[in-house]
Amino acid sequence: MKPVAVTGIGVVAPLGNDPATFFAALLEARSGVRRLQSRYPQRLAARVGAPVDFDAARHFPAPKARMLDRVSQLALVAAAQAIEQSRGARAALDARRAGVFVGTGMGGSETTDDGYHTLYAEGSDRVKPFSVLMAMTNAPAAWIALDHGLQGPSLTFSTACSSSAVAIGEAARRIAAGEVDVMVAGGAEAPLTFGTLKAWEALRTLAAEDPVDPARSCKPFAKDRSGLVLGEGAAMLVLEDLDRARGRNAPILAQIAGYGLTTDTSHITRPSVEGQARAMRFALEDAGLGPDAIGYINAHGTGTPANDPVETAAIKDVFGPRAALTPVSSTKSMHGHLLGAAGALELVVAILAARARVLPPTAHLDAPDPECDLDYVPNRARRVDAVGAVMSSSFAFGGTNAVLVARVT
Amino acid sequence: MSTAERLRALLARDFDLAPAALQAEATLESLEIDSLRMIEILFCVEDEFKIAVPAEHAELKSRLKTFGDLAAYIDTLVAGKPRDPA
Numbered sequence: 001m002k003p004v005a006v007t008g009i010g011v012v013a014p015l016g017n018d019p020a021t022f023f024a025a026l027l028e029a030r031s032g033v034r035r036l037q038s039r040y041p042q043r044l045a046a047r048v049g050a051p052v053d054f055d056a057a058r059h060f061p062a063p064k065a066r067m068l069d070r071v072s073q074l075a076l077v078a079a080a081q082a083i084e085q086s087r088g089a090r091a092a093l094d095a096r097r098a099g100v101f102v103g104t105g106m107g108g109s110e111t112t113d114d115g116y117h118t119l120y121a122e123g124s125d126r127v128k129p130f131s132v133l134m135a136m137t138n139a140p141a142a143w144i145a146l147d148h149g150l151q152g153p154s155l156t157f158s159t160a161c162s163s164s165a166v167a168i169g170e171a172a173r174r175i176a177a178g179e180v181d182v183m184v185a186g187g188a189e190a191p192l193t194f195g196t197l198k199a200w201e202a203l204r205t206l207a208a209e210d211p212v213d214p215a216r217s218c219k220p221f222a223k224d225r226s227g228l229v230l231g232e233g234a235a236m237l238v239l240e241d242l243d244r245a246r247g248r249n250a251p252i253l254a255q256i257a258g259y260g261l262t263t264d265t266s267h268i269t270r271p272s273v274e275g276q277a278r279a280m281r282f283a284l285e286d287a288g289l290g291p292d293a294i295g296y297i298n299a300h301g302t303g304t305p306a307n308d309p310v311e312t313a314a315i316k317d318v319f320g321p322r323a324a325l326t327p328v329s330s331t332k333s334m335h336g337h338l339l340g341a342a343g344a345l346e347l348v349v350a351i352l353a354a355r356a357r358v359l360p361p362t363a364h365l366d367a368p369d370p371e372c373d374l375d376y377v378p379n380r381a382r383r384v385d386a387v388g389a390v391m392s393s394s395f396a397f398g399g400t401n402a403v404l405v406a407r408v409t
Numbered sequence: 410m411s412t413a414e415r416l417r418a419l420l421a422r423d424f425d426l427a428p429a430a431l432q433a434e435a436t437l438e439s440l441e442i443d444s445l446r447m448i449e450i451l452f453c454v455e456d457e458f459k460i461a462v463p464a465e466h467a468e469l470k471s472r473l474k475t476f477g478d479l480a481a482y483i484d485t486l487v488a489g490k491p492r493d494p495a
Contacts, residue, residue: 063424066449129452 001286002176003255005245006406008238009348010081010186012074014050014231014335018081022335023352026360027381031215031334033229039117039194045201046209048217049192050231050336067130068143069108074234075140075188076147082184083148086238087250097180099152100144101171103163103187105340106196107137113193140188140234152180158340161300163187164235165343165394165402169259171239181244186236187341200230205304218337219364220301220330221308221372228302231336235344254351254406257389258287264399271307271395276314279401283391284318287405291319294326294405295387296359298350299376300395301330302337309371311393316374327384329377333363343394347404350390354408358383412458412487413480419457424450433477444470450479460486 009019014032016022025032032050041047056065056073065073079100111134115127133139138156145154153174157166164187171185191197200206207227210216219225245252260282264275284291300311308330316323331349338345353359358381365378389407396402410418417431426440442450447469451462460483462469473479 061425063446063449126452126456129448 001172001258003242003257004172004175005240005242005250005252006237006254006256006351007240007245007250007252008082008084008086009253009351010078010085010236011233011345011348012052012054012078013233013235013338013345014052017052017054019348019352023349023356023360026331026334026349027358029334029361029363029379029381031363032231033215033217033336035214036192038197044197046206046217048207048209048214048229049197050229051192052233067133069111069134069139070190071104071108071110071188072134072140072143074190074232075102075236076143078186078188078234078236079144079148079184082236082238085251086240088248091248093182095149095151097152098150098182099180100141100150100154101157101167101183101185102141102144103157103159103165103167103340103343104137104140104189105158105160105163106189106191108135108139109191109196110193111135113195116195144184148184150184159400159402160396160398161337161339162343162394162396162400162402163340165347165392165404166261166400168237168239168256168344168347169261169402169404172256172259175239175241181241183239184236185239186234186344187338188234189339189341190232191230191339192232197230206230207303216364218303218333220299220303220333220362221312221369221376222365223367223369225303225305225308225369227304228332228337231338233335233338233345234341235348237344237348252409253355254408256404257407258283258285258289258405260286260403262401264401268399269397271310273310273313273317275399275401276311276393276395277317279403280314280318280391280393283403283405287389289389289405291322291326293389294391295384296350296353296390297326297328298346298390298392299328299330300393301332301362303330303332307395308369311395312372312374323374326375327359327377327382328374329360329362331360333365343392343402343404346394347392347406350392351406351408354387354390354406357385357387412484413477415457416454416480416483419453420450423453431476433475433480435476436474437476440476454483458483458487462486
């Protein structure tokens, strides 16, 4: 793929509502996981999640806020940050050659949850008038396009946990192909509602609350890991044709160099070493890079019993002898699993790590699983001389594996 | 409080509209109340005045042009009168 410039980054996430604050917290190995305030908290087996500290009233007038599900609010704030940082990506832009690709798994789940609560729990027929507009899965992308006047392609990708990695990869492809000049691409998710938490709980994928410290509940690659912890948030990037970005002296934060996309067809949830490895290989080939060029992998690393050994085996399969020498971390240990927003947020982490030359750790990794024997940067951030290119992996229920490779110039 | 006063207070509180602009002859268009916003306003009006606004889009659109029209329409519904054929 012809490389594509990243000229803006926006983050609204557990641990920080801008990229710098968020990344600094990761380097301190702080956890955004905590006990949740929820409807019927006593009915949740595991009450932990990673919420965003977010006050919609600070960002939107009340009538507008009421039209936006939380997922769209988070998406809009992250997109505005990214566009602001891109310093005029919109200047002299043909708005018909700019668009928005957003990944989200659950869409406006708070609106859906509230609507059902009104109907079924309260026995009322007074469902909010904008419920359809708020809950529709394409609302975050639609609002970003509307607020910023981006009239080119606007698409929503929903491939569960790889949604936003797909959104970014597909957006980069459109720019590389010359179809568009600028894309806002990323992901948003706001799944911390009672109904969504119960659904994930029923699937037996959620981590048990750590009996000593709820913040330590998510333990990727550890022997005592028990599952994932859901998080919420949004991460958005401004992607831009590299020549255009250079021509206007834009801040080029990174380049999207490669994108690999595969589908497991063996099982609806069980990950496959072969499928994950193939996605990593495709991303490297797309970038024209060998495994030795990758200085850091931000793993999918959910902390579920199934994912972590399979992902470890896939990395070994692709990286061969380089696997043991390549630092890999799962920052989900701290910000939780943002589902459809995870790929975008974690690509941002990888880019910021390459820029700062500091690798964020895998937190809560005291007792490694013998089947997980790579260098996971346990518990403490690590300063390095150079990072070079970085890889971010996202693997999904439904089998869509998406891997992105970025490099910092 | 009159219906107009209650409606004015509601629109000022929940819809960020300036009370001074909410005069009987002020058109909904001038108040930037489009058909989508009107749906939400009617939802709130139903709660505030304990009435049910019939869902007849075209008719509402043709009879509700100004703030005063809306207040008068609420009055007819509150009074339980059959709707004014005019």
